[in-house]
Amino acid sequence: MLKSQFTARDWGSNPKYLSPSYKSTILRSPTKPLIPLKQTLSEITGPVFGHHSIKPLDNDLTQNGITDGREPLGERIIVSGKVIDEKGRPQRSTLIEIWQCNSAGRYIHSNDQHNAPLDPNFFGGGRCMTDENGYYKFYTIKPAAYPWGNHPNAWRPAHIHFSLFGPAYATRLITQSYFPGDPLLELDPIFMATPKSSRNLLIKQFSIGASEEGFALGYNFDFILRGPNATPMEN
């Protein structure tokens, strides 16, 4: 039986572990070189999540956190796109999980001490599976910028956190997606830790076509995961 290995992580596209302007990397980044591992069955297999594990409102953050019958405050948006590999092949039935702060820049997480208000009707977590063509869609509230302690007057640009699996342990990805035209991007050490040539891959594109008339503006955001290597491996 022949199985495919996956292409290497793209070191020209990904941030380096040590990016000193993002201070938390200083004590948390590995200092020794990674040891190359020739992929085995352990790396080319991966967990499987069934469509049955997703509930109807899991991809609708404008509805799944309502506690007092009213909708969350803020601007409704639609974030949709597709998950493909480096050759453009759709990644079907793969799990996407998201989490974000509310329209005031506050996370529901108990460790978030920013004194912006919580919204009793916004939770900020959701998930969905890609369809048979690799497409996904979320309804949410546009997140806001918020301050953080990295350096004086430091602000995170508005972003949504995304977690994806893809077909294998090797294709795991956690990232953040930003909004076009945000002046905070070039001041953000997390965004700026990404090589310049791939930063645009972290920014959503406004799409009037993805908008729903009278309801919400749409943004497009595609994910490109590691794909199978051209050379299959012999088992």
Add this chain to the structure above:
Amino acid sequence: MSLKQTPSQTIGPFFSYGLTPEQSNYPNLSSLSTNSLLTGSTIGEEIRLEGRIFDGAGDIVSDAMIEIWQTDAEGRYPDQQSSGKTNSNFSGFGRCDTGVDSQNKYIFETIKPGQIDTETAPHINVTIFMRGLLLHVFTRIYFSDEGRSNSADAVLSTVPFDRQKTLIAKKVAGVTPVTYVFDVFLQGENETVFFDI
């Protein structure tokens, strides 16, 4: 022509209500996977796997997410790419938020994985995410009581001998359930081996 891969970004400090909601006491969402891989009908030797993650200053990381991926007791992955069929009721996948335990340990209840083939010792694949890691790290957990198969393992043998010990979980004597401890050191003299896979 290949497209560029979407870059990784840090998981940040506030992931738990989205990724480990039940374990981290955010009941709005159910957890798709937890730190227990046992279903009540899982076949194999039940084990507890635990440890802490240390940063370069020796402080314990209280905001990491650790994921594991492993075979069943017969060395089979529950995946289409896997050549054999796994016993049902074993997902092979677990997740833990280190912010929950009072000592910030990660703790998994699982079964001891089997052996895939003669060149592969029983092991658990580990992915670690945290604030300050812009890109997750991959490592593997081997077992201290599998000396013979460890010495024949094709991956472990590529690791410099003096660093192999950073990949071996130590069995704790005389406790039930059988417990293995595996601490992760992000930096320093005993820095854990992380793989480029």
